[in-house]
Amino acid sequence: MVQELRFDNQTVVVTGAGGGLGKAYALFFASRGANVVVNDLGGSFKGEGAGTKAADVVVDEIKKAGGKAVANYDSVENGERIIQTAIDNFGRVDVLLNNAGILRDISFKNMKDSDWDLINTVHIKGAYKCARAAWPHFRKQKYGRVINTASAAGLFGSFGQCNYSAAKLAQVGFTETLAKEGQKYNILCNVIAPIAASRMTETVMPPDVLANLKPEWVVPLVAALVHPSNTTETGSIFEAGGGHVAKLRWERAKGLLLKADDTYTPGAILKKWDSVIDFSEPEYPSGPADMVTKLENSLKMGSNDKGEDIRFDGKVVLV
Numbered sequence: 473m474v475q476e477l478r479f480d481n482q483t484v485v486v487t488g489a490g491g492g493l494g495k496a497y498a499l500f501f502a503s504r505g506a507n508v509v510v511n512d513l514g515g516s517f518k519g520e521g522a523g524t525k526a527a528d529v530v531v532d533e534i535k536k537a538g539g540k541a542v543a544n545y546d547s548v549e550n551g552e553r554i555i556q557t558a559i560d561n562f563g564r565v566d567v568l569l570n571n572a573g574i575l576r577d578i579s580f581k582n583m584k585d586s587d588w589d590l591i592n593t594v595h596i597k598g599a600y601k602c603a604r605a606a607w608p609h610f611r612k613q614k615y616g617r618v619i620n621t622a623s624a625a626g627l628f629g630s631f632g633q634c635n636y637s638a639a640k641l642a643q644v645g646f647t648e649t650l651a652k653e654g655q656k657y658n659i660l661c662n663v664i665a666p667i668a669a670s671r672m673t674e675t676v677m678p679p680d681v682l683a684n685l686k687p688e689w690v691v692p693l694v695a696a697l698v699h700p701s702n703t704t705e706t707g708s709i710f711e712a713g714g715g716h717v718a719k720l721r722w723e724r725a726k727g728l729l730l731k732a733d734d735t736y737t738p739g740a741i742l743k744k745w746d747s748v749i750d751f752s753e754p755e756y757p758s759g760p761a762d763m764v765t766k767l768e769n770s771l772k773m774g775s776n777d778k779g780e781d782i783r784f785d786g787k788v789v790l791v
């Protein structure tokens with residue numbers, strides 16, 4: 473008999489669960505036995521306004537289906553209140569899905585400080601505050617699972633979204649560090665770059681593409697990652713959407729190691745530029761340790777060929 477991945481007796485906090493991906497997570501985890509905190513501020517996708525309806529509708533749907541859920545209407549900036557809702561109603565928190573998000577798309581030239589600040593507040597401070605409030609509970613019970621939400625815009629850049637891109641790549645660094653600090657306490661943290669049809673994407677993708685990008689198609693990866701049976705996958709970045717799932721990682725080119733003395737000039741680097749950008753023998757770094765070994769090796773090297781006649785365009789003398 474095929475068994476379901478279950479989350480009985482666990483409490484899952486989903487931020488931004490009033491719509492889109494968050495709603496899909498909330499419905500799924502409730503259907504698999506979890507107590508769910510359905511957090512949503514209930515504002516517009518630009519972060520304006522607030523309301524209780526978005527979260528209430530999802531809680532009602534879960535309860536009607538026989539599940540257990542409670543609403544929370546706080547902004548993720550007040551993460552401690554969201555986690556407190558889990559503790560007050562269910563006595564524990566096991567899983568945190570940092571999902572809430574907004575957009576303030578505008579070209580960099582026209583970006584206002586308020587557009588920059590609000591995006592950073594919701595995405596970075598919001599994820600931090602929720603995780604910070606959950607962390608002592610996770611440590612005490614020696615169990616916790618966190619998913620943070622990045623974006624292709626953060627990983628690769630996206631025209632008109634420099635505020636959002638910056639905040640989304642921040643989720644990667646945040647996750648990688650939480651994973652390192654949490655591992656000893658069985659707290660596993662991963663970050664996803666989803667793609668799904670939602671009010672955020674409905675105006676930027678054609679209808680036939682959107683039709684194949686149900687938020688429900690991001691849920692299975694998240695469920696697998698936060699299930700107790702995952703004991704090893706942490707600190708990882710995944711793309712997910714429309715049936716596609718793939719892990720991403722950092723890749724380092726072969727690179728160049730030169731003696732760090734007064735022969736270490738721009739010309740010395742340019743002379744061996746091919747090595748700097750040579751990905752034919754890549755490394756996949758996951759921490760600074762291997763860099764320290766490289767730097768130690770550089771101490772033992774002889775002086776460099778300064779490459780006096782080298783420049784990118786090969787025209788003039790440069791050292």
Ligand code: NAI
Pocket residue numbers: 487488489490491492493494511512513514515516517519526546547548549570571572573574594598621622623624665666667668669670671672673
């Ligand atoms: P959505 O707009 O449908 O859902 C986001 C939810 O977060 C909304 O219900 C909103 O009310 C809530 N929210 C916004 N600010 C909040 C705050 N301060 N506190 C609490 N709740 C708040 O958008 P979608 O597409 O479901 O996005 C979910 C996450 O996935 C976001 O972090 C988004 O940036 C990210 N994402 C989505 C992609 C997609 O293709 N849909 C692509 C890449 C990333």
